[in-house]
Amino acid sequence: MSAGAARTATAVTVTIARDPALVRTVRLVAASVARRTNKDEEFVEEVRLAAGEACALLLGQSFADGSVAPGEPVAVRISFNDTLAVDVSTSGPVDVVDHPDSDVDGVEPWALLRGLIDDFSVGQDGDVTTVSMSWPL
Amino acid sequence: MDLSLETRHEDGHTIIEVGGEIDVYTAPRLRDKITELVSDGNYNLVIDMEKVDFLDSTGLGVLVGGLKKVRAHDGSMRLICNQERLLKIFRITGLAKVFAIHSSQADALADL
Numbered sequence: 001m002s003a004g005a006a007r008t009a010t011a012v013t014v015t016i017a018r019d020p021a022l023v024r025t026v027r028l029v030a031a032s033v034a035r036r037t038n039k040d041e042e043f044v045e046e047v048r049l050a051a052g053e054a055c056a057l058l059l060g061q062s063f064a065d066g067s068v069a070p071g072e073p074v075a076v077r078i079s080f081n082d083t084l085a086v087d088v089s090t091s092g093p094v095d096v097v098d099h100p101d102s103d104v105d106g107v108e109p110w111a112l113l114r115g116l117i118d119d120f121s122v123g124q125d126g127d128v129t130t131v132s133m134s135w136p137l
Numbered sequence: 138m139d140l141s142l143e144t145r146h147e148d149g150h151t152i153i154e155v156g157g158e159i160d161v162y163t164a165p166r167l168r169d170k171i172t173e174l175v176s177d178g179n180y181n182l183v184i185d186m187e188k189v190d191f192l193d194s195t196g197l198g199v200l201v202g203g204l205k206k207v208r209a210h211d212g213s214m215r216l217i218c219n220q221e222r223l224l225k226i227f228r229i230t231g232l233a234k235v236f237a238i239h240s241s242q243a244d245a246l247a248d249l
Contacts, residue, residue, distance in 0.1 A: 020160075020161045020162040021162045023160060023161055023162060024158065024160065024162065027160075027191070042222070045222045048191070049191075049193065049226070052160060052161075052191075052193055053193055053194060056160065056161035056193060056194075056195065059161070060161065108194075108230070109193075109194035109195075111230070112194050112197075112226070112229060112230055115229045115230075116229060
């Protein structure tokens with residue numbers, strides 16, 4: 001952070017229903033928060049893509065699994081201070097690897113996220129799975 | 138911005154001009170359009186992505202699926218994309234080597 005560019009810690013949490021149409025809303029919020037870091041548009045674009053991908057993956061996983069109630073929400077927390085962090089979480093079983101027989105025509109979304117984000121992890125706390133990603137500022 | 142799809146035929150190829158966002162919500166519409174075109178006998182497709190604002194892995198999956206469909210009929214699929222933010226996604230996923238990616242419609246149609 002450059003001297004004089006005072007930055008206060010910011011955190012925004014968005015919770016969406018299991019509707020793929022709402023992933024776009026998450027991307028818009030993520031991009032908006034990322035722009036507040038004063039980094040370039042390439043950075044904003046990466047955060048936008050990552051937040052949307054993680055969100056879509058957790059939505060899709062639960063749809064495919066069928067064991068999660070349709071109304072189960074996905075929560076996305078975007079925060080920044082010394083780093084910009086995006087945490088996407090939902091409850092229920094989540095498959096966090098790409099399978100050759102998954103219906104994505106050979107594209108591996110988890111591999112895309114892992115390739116895109118240096119600091120990427122998937123955590124499990126009881127029934128809740130959280131995809132955590134962060135970028136240094 | 139939602140997804141927009143415009144189709145036209147030129148020089149024996151079918152050009153789909155895509156605009157807006159190709160994501161988990163909108164990608165099925167692009168998949169349906171490609172499926173419809175292939176079912177109607179259009180096996181040489183050009184997907185113009187110049188007006189695409191956003192592309193995620195679901196969208197990439199639809200493009201790969203489309204490529205498989207046209208290749209099953211000895212057809213082809215060319216992409217038009219000159220936006221670095223989209224090209225980066227093709228590179229990360231290794232798909233830059235799978236697709237013929239051109240910078241303009243003139244370039245794509247000239248390389249037939």
